[in-house]
Amino acid sequence: MRFVQMAVVVDQHHGIKPLTRSQRCRLQSYTHLDYSIFPHSFINTCGVANIHKSFSTPCLSQTTALEDDFDSNPRIEIVGGCRVPRVHALVVEVAIAMASGADLLPVPSGLGGAYFLCSRNGDNIAVAKPIDEEPLAFNNPKGFGGRMLGQPGVKRSVRIGESGIRELAAYLLDHGGFASVPPTALVKISHVAFRVNNNAAKISATPYKIASLQRFVDHDFDAGELGFSGFSIASVHHIGIFDVRVLNLDRHAGNMLVKKYKQNKYAVGAAELVPIDHGLCLPEWLDDPYFEWLHWPQASIPFSESEIEYISNLNPSKDAELLRTQIPSLREAAIRVLVLCTIFLKRATAAGLCLADIGEMMTRQFCAGEERLSTLENLCLQVKATMSGTDDKNRETIGEGEIFQLQNDIKESFDENFDLPQLLQIYPGMSRFSSVGSITELTDAYIYPPFKESNHGNDDSDSKNMKGNSGYVDGSTSGSHKVGGLTERVSFSVNNFNCETGAISFGDMSKDEWDLFLDNFEKLLPDILLKGTNYLSLKKRLRTSCKY
Numbered sequence: 001m002r003f004v005q006m007a008v009v010v011d012q013h014h015g016i017k018p019l020t021r022s023q024r025c026r027l028q029s030y031t032h033l034d035y036s037i038f039p040h041s042f043i044n045t046c047g048v049a050n051i052h053k054s055f056s057t058p059c060l061s062q063t064t065a066l067e068d069d070f071d072s073n074p075r076i077e078i079v080g081g082c083r084v085p086r087v088h089a090l091v092v093e094v095a096i097a098m099a100s101g102a103d104l105l106p107v108p109s110g111l112g113g114a115y116f117l118c119s120r121n122g123d124n125i126a127v128a129k130p131i132d133e134e135p136l137a138f139n140n141p142k143g144f145g146g147r148m149l150g151q152p153g154v155k156r157s158v159r160i161g162e163s164g165i166r167e168l169a170a171y172l173l174d175h176g177g178f179a180s181v182p183p184t185a186l187v188k189i190s191h192v193a194f195r196v197n198n199n200a201a202k203i204s205a206t207p208y209k210i211a212s213l214q215r216f217v218d219h220d221f222d223a224g225e226l227g228f229s230g231f232s233i234a235s236v237h238h239i240g241i242f243d244v245r246v247l248n249l250d251r252h253a254g255n256m257l258v259k260k261y262k263q264n265k266y267a268v269g270a271a272e273l274v275p276i277d278h279g280l281c282l283p284e285w286l287d288d289p290y291f292e293w294l295h296w297p298q299a300s301i302p303f304s305e306s307e308i309e310y311i312s313n314l315n316p317s318k319d320a321e322l323l324r325t326q327i328p329s330l331r332e333a334a335i336r337v338l339v340l341c342t343i344f345l346k347r348a349t350a351a352g353l354c355l356a357d358i359g360e361m362m363t364r365q366f367c368a369g370e371e372r373l374s375t376l377e378n379l380c381l382q383v384k385a386t387m388s389g390t391d392d393k394n395r396e397t398i399g400e401g402e403i404f405q406l407q408n409d410i411k412e413s414f415d416e417n418f419d420l421p422q423l424l425q426i427y428p429g430m431s432r433f434s435s436v437g438s439i440t441e442l443t444d445a446y447i448y449p450p451f452k453e454s455n456h457g458n459d460d461s462d463s464k465n466m467k468g469n470s471g472y473v474d475g476s477t478s479g480s481h482k483v484g485g486l487t488e489r490v491s492f493s494v495n496n497f498n499c500e501t502g503a504i505s506f507g508d509m510s511k512d513e514w515d516l517f518l519d520n521f522e523k524l525l526p527d528i529l530l531k532g533t534n535y536l537s538l539k540k541r542l543r544t545s546c547k548y
């Protein structure tokens with residue numbers, strides 16, 4: 001790999017300023033740049049006029065020895081998002097800023113390691129989030145570290161070290177900037193300021209990391225610091241539509257930035273929201289999403305015509321293909337969640353449901369201290385049951401509360417080597433499952449089923465590159481945590497649904513099974529949506545009548 005030592009040239013002769021708007025626009029026309037090999041002529045003109053285009057080096061370094069990846073100069077190389085002009089412009093700007101000696105400032109908020117990249121005059125340009133500093137990852141700087149990449153993360157359906165690719169996926173999926181996801185890239189980046197855990201292998205120079213890189217959004221608040229009544233309906237709808245598509249598990253108020261607006265008495269509802277932090281979207285199975293907007297009044301207002309049109313134009317197959325080609329390391333299980341949720345959004349919108357209705361049908365409910373599966377999850381179980389041709393009467397039945405308690409117990413026992421035989425004694429209902437050959441199978445069935453899936457039809461090269469970087473644990477081989485080895489799933493019925501506990505995943509289906517699943521899903525959907533509409537409107541009426 002060749003890297004131009006930009007800092008020297010830039011500092012001695014010119015001094016770099018952030019790119020102007022017109023410079024950025026011109027940069028966007030260069031679609032084949034490799035930012036690691038800018039010629040000096042590029043630097044001479046602050047990045048625009050004499051740029052040599054079309055360097056055809058691959059996006060990823062071919063370097064295999066870790067030592068080769070380190071030197072004392074800050075540098076950046078684009079890994080994912082290569083073909084998106086606005087991403088190019090962002091990376092160029094950051095490269096120039098780094099070359100001119102710009103600072104990298106740790107962000108105090110959030111659970112993961114994040115850094116503001118600033119220009120020399122102190123303006124923030126971008127936010128970098130290294131994947132090895134994610135919550136639970138071994139280089140996490142905020143005290144939530146220690147695990148290897150590839151293990152279950154804070155949300156178990158998203159593995160540690162795989163948030164960065166989801167940040168990029170979110171940007172790629174936000175067609176036309178509908179939800180205003182800021183331009184985001186996946187980069188290899190080195191800087192002395194990056195956190196390296198004392199225990200990690202030290203190589204005498206600058207840490208070189210894979211990170212998501214997102215354009216900094218100038219803002220005055222996050223949504224949690226303001227009342228929701230100030231947000232525009234369109235803004236809430238657009239973010240909500242996006243969150244539903246990607247099954248966002250982490251849309252809390254702090255992940256929506258707000259630009260201060262001039263308030264006068266006529267300007268209520270004028271503030272626009274900018275969504276950030278998409279590391280926990282596209283889970284590997286149907287997990288429980290978190291939608292902060294779910295109970296905001298804007299979410300109960302019907303979609304506008306343009307929103308309905310946008311939704312009807314969404315093409316889940318194309319989106320899936322986009323992700324497969326642009327982010328080969330994103331697992332098929334996650335892509336299938338996107339496809340399913342997009343279909344659900346499209347059909348629900350066509351049936352006249354509003355954002356709040358749709359979000360509610362995707363979210364699990366807590367009732368009398370028990371977590372209940374969402375309507376969407378129940379529907380998927382129903383579809384799975386029809387496909388497997390299982391007859392509920394032949395199934396053992398245990399109570400719903402018992403199931404979730406059991407799941408929690410097993411999850412909690414994950415690190416403490418809890419005594420599973422003892423667990424089975426506490427839950428005698430479990431011993432009736434003749435299909436369970438061993439305790440390992442039982443554990444796997446409850447905790448890891450989706451981690452066993454293979455990347456159907458996917459080229460694994462990109463993920464290998466990520467693994468090569470630093471101690472990546474592959475789901476199929478992560479010794480002590482017994483991923484894989486599951487030969488048969490544990491099934492039983494809950495409220496007449498055939499239920500595979502732990503997770504509803506689509507990753508282990510063959511292509512034909514998945515197509516059949518989607519066919520059946522679409523057949524059963526109208527009925528569920530009709531019931532949902534009736535139920536939700538009754539619930540709304542009750543809520544309204546309670547006020548008086």
Ligand SMILES: Nc1ncnc2c1ncn2[C@@H]1O[C@H](COP(=O)(O)OP(=O)(O)OP(=O)(O)O)[C@@H](O)[C@H]1O
Binds near residue numbers: 110
């Ligand atoms: N694109 C952006 N523009 C401006 N500020 C940002 C941007 N992205 C992140 N930030 C700031 O950095 C902080 C941490 O970022 P982020 O929420 O993405 O990290 P995290 O570790 O995943 O957080 P969390 O623990 O909330 O999931 C945010 O609270 C916000 O203040």
